[in-house]
Amino acid sequence: NKEVMEHGEGVVRHIASNMLEERSEELADLGRDLATIEMYAESEYPRMRYDEAVDALQSKGVEIEWGQDLDYSKEKVLTQDFEVPHFLTHYPRVAKPFYHRPDPEDQKYVLCHDLLAPEGYGEIIGGGERTWSEDEILERIDEEGTPRDPYEFYIDIRRYGGVPHGGFGLGVDRVCTWLAGAEHIREAIPFPRDSRRVTP
Structure with a gap:
C-alpha cells in the first residue's frame, strides 16, 4: 500500500508541476494562486488514518460513527483545513468490499x-x-x-495463481476541477451529463 501511495502521489505532483510549466497563464486567468499550485507540486502529502479522520470530523461536530464510509460531504469538511492533499488510510474492514486486503498487523482494517x-x-x-x-x-x-x-470468475483468479498486487484509480476530471479551482466538476468535463442531458 505504501508503494502504491508513493506512486499516486508522484503522479499528482507531476500533473501539478506540468500544469505550472505548461499552463501557468491559463491557471492565472482562472484566478489560481500559482504559489499554491507550486506547493501542491513540491510538498509531500501527509498520511492520516481513518480513525484520526473520524476524530477530526467529530471534533468539528460532524455526525459519524466508526465504520461508516466517508461520503463527499464529510470529505469536504475534513479537507477544508488541509494545505496540501492528504492520504486517508486504513479504513475499517466493515466499510470496504471483500476484495480489499486486510491489514496483516490488524485485521480490523484494510490496506x-x-x-x-x-x-x-x-x-x-x-x-x-x-x-x-x-x-x-x-x-x-x-x-x-x-x-x-456471481464471483466464481474472480475466485478462480485467486484459486489458480493470484499474485500480490495493488493499484489506484485517479479521477482525471476531479484532479482538473481541483487544480483549476472550478466550483463544480461539470466545469472540467468536456461533455458533462446531468438529469437533462445524457449524450453530448
Missing part, C-alpha cells in the same frame, strides 16, 4: 487509501492492495453475506 485534495475538493485517488489469497477472498465474501456464484 487501502484515498487521496483527498484540499480546499474541500475531496477524493481524487482511490487505491490499495487487493486480496490475492483464495481463502481470504472466500472468508470475506462469506463474512459480507455476498453470494459466491
Whole structure:
C-alpha cells in the first residue's frame, strides 16, 4: 500500500508541476494562486488514518460513527483545513468490499487509501492492495453475506495463481476541477451529463 501511495502521489505532483510549466497563464486567468499550485507540486502529502479522520470530523461536530464510509460531504469538511492533499488510510474492514486486503498487523482494517485534495475538493485517488489469497477472498465474501456464484470468475483468479498486487484509480476530471479551482466538476468535463442531458 505504501508503494502504491508513493506512486499516486508522484503522479499528482507531476500533473501539478506540468500544469505550472505548461499552463501557468491559463491557471492565472482562472484566478489560481500559482504559489499554491507550486506547493501542491513540491510538498509531500501527509498520511492520516481513518480513525484520526473520524476524530477530526467529530471534533468539528460532524455526525459519524466508526465504520461508516466517508461520503463527499464529510470529505469536504475534513479537507477544508488541509494545505496540501492528504492520504486517508486504513479504513475499517466493515466499510470496504471483500476484495480489499486486510491489514496483516490488524485485521480490523484494510490496506487501502484515498487521496483527498484540499480546499474541500475531496477524493481524487482511490487505491490499495487487493486480496490475492483464495481463502481470504472466500472468508470475506462469506463474512459480507455476498453470494459466491456471481464471483466464481474472480475466485478462480485467486484459486489458480493470484499474485500480490495493488493499484489506484485517479479521477482525471476531479484532479482538473481541483487544480483549476472550478466550483463544480461539470466545469472540467468536456461533455458533462446531468438529469437533462445524457449524450453530448
